[in-house]
Amino acid sequence: MDTIKNTISFIKDTFNSNEFIPLHEPRFIGNEKKYLMNTIDTTFVSSVGAYVDSFEEMMQKITQTNKAVAVVNGTAGIQVALRLVGVKANDEVITQALTFVATANAIAYNNASPIFLDVDADTMGLSPTAVSNFLEEFGELRDDGCYNKKTGKRIAACLPMHTFGFPVRLDELIKVCEKWNIPIVEDAAESLGSEYKGKPTGSFGDIGVFSFNGNKIVTCGGGGAIVSNKEVLGEKAKYLTTTAKKPHPYEYYHDELGYNFRMPNLNAALACAQLESLDAFLANKRNLAKEYTNFFQKQNIQFRTEMTNTKANYWLMCVELENKAERDIFLKETNAVKVMTRPIWQLMFRLPMYQEFQRDHQKNALFLEERIVNIPSSVRTS
Template structure:
């Protein structure tokens, strides 16, 4: 590509540095130090503390959901959310192959089988049409739920993932899943600050989950959250993720097998300070996205934009190149010049532990896998 020098120069100008430019690094510009020091001084640095409660209330406000539960990371959040939605050993869960491996792993942690269906080209997320086509061919709606005629297994949930913060076609997806009585659990790990028809991602399904990993728009090093509008689910999520311990002043009594998935108060303090800046972070990222769009349009490279009626947080910004060969040239040149770029994930069915899983033709996912590249997306 003759314009790769222009790409590197433009990105360096945006970030105002000749040093290495990472793909996405955190920004600590608010009360992070203050809140963390307060937590240390209080000695409540583990899983009990005021900031854990505050974090949960803030997530409820941001997502406009009734209950939020703080957990140790986004993968654990999805694992528990699927269990709450009714996923059991031997069930199947519809999801996308174009995703980070944690989406598939969380399904398997519940003893279930991923079913990989195609994505839409415009959202890069799970396609409602692909779900409808699969269920029309293989779905069997019974009194106790939807079954896969091919495998005989119950289809216990559907997990769309909002790729890079771009919302999937939620209205259509929710309608298909409602018709087939399949609960939706949103993997909103990448989409904090994104919305669909002015409603926050994660708030559409029976449950939604978020990640606060070190490379996310808002981070606390690790961390995750489960959100839901079902208060019983919210209470159960808190119970399961805190080792299923019954409240008591001093006795230790656990009434079922739970998980030690608690978010430490120290991490929650950092998360609260970051959440206070969420709106500012998203707006700055959206400004960078607009600048990228203008630049890449000018040199004939397609920059991925949000769709009408959606607001994307532009967690990771990306370009769509002509083919795999051009993608490799782009990746090689930019990384050699200390500008970190990254291809989209390898599709899940390419990984040895998921090669046996059902998948449809994956036409769109294969197209995107060969062409999508993430460019530096940190808050400026």
């Protein structure tokens, strides 16, 4: 109990507040109001406008990719990305059970099935070893791709998620997936600003997808982005997310099923201003992570830090407690005094709509589910 009291006191001092301390609240410290008012003045508040174009250019530069496409949210982005790499109805997609539900939902929206494989204990993201072991047991290469010998279905994609902004072991995962002819879509929703071996997350797979939800490191209320180094995929993403409309001065002609997944110019204006502050936000959060590291070392609590050869954005910071009982006490005591903490997500196969899908032992995921707690991680203003 002394450890929890010390933690509560430290967090209140760190955020200089005795009021409610949220998990991660947005900060608007730049040109947000200016750009929003400019958008209103132009009357281009919907899905066409200069700020949509600027946002896509900024994301292309930040992620070091050849094409970026603004979309309405990250979930929609993943849904489209999976379709772009060839996921069809009755296919399967390898992913992790330790993730936010949107990852699995995006697979289901394509009428495909998830295969839930274990995470690495240190990265908390999809384990290349688990993927390799599964494919060695169940994979079968055919002329048109990799098939699951147990279900007879095609394994059409691999969807790792960079948990809380900590990159998965991308080199190893790419090597495994190349061997089995499986394209990778990076769920980089939480990892804007994170790097793996000096390169931005989202730039390694065939496609990467980011989120700009209200609780992300950079937000525009909602919003997302699809990025790719394959320009043909990026162009197709733009086309599909704008209702698959063929360009024409005035005629409406749509030659395949598309989506109205466009980001409004109003949201893009907010996003552009936020992206201008990204470097400052990242530096601010790294300083907070250092302070947490020093504090929790003295409390004999493990604070999660970035792995070798990676740079984490420290979107949501977290501690690992001894067991579920300790976790539950920590959650109860902190939230009782308005210090917001949250457990990691329940594993996807516990949810009613995902209980019946194939999975492996989930050893690390089960361990983490019982122990990981997110703590206040906002950019500090003082």
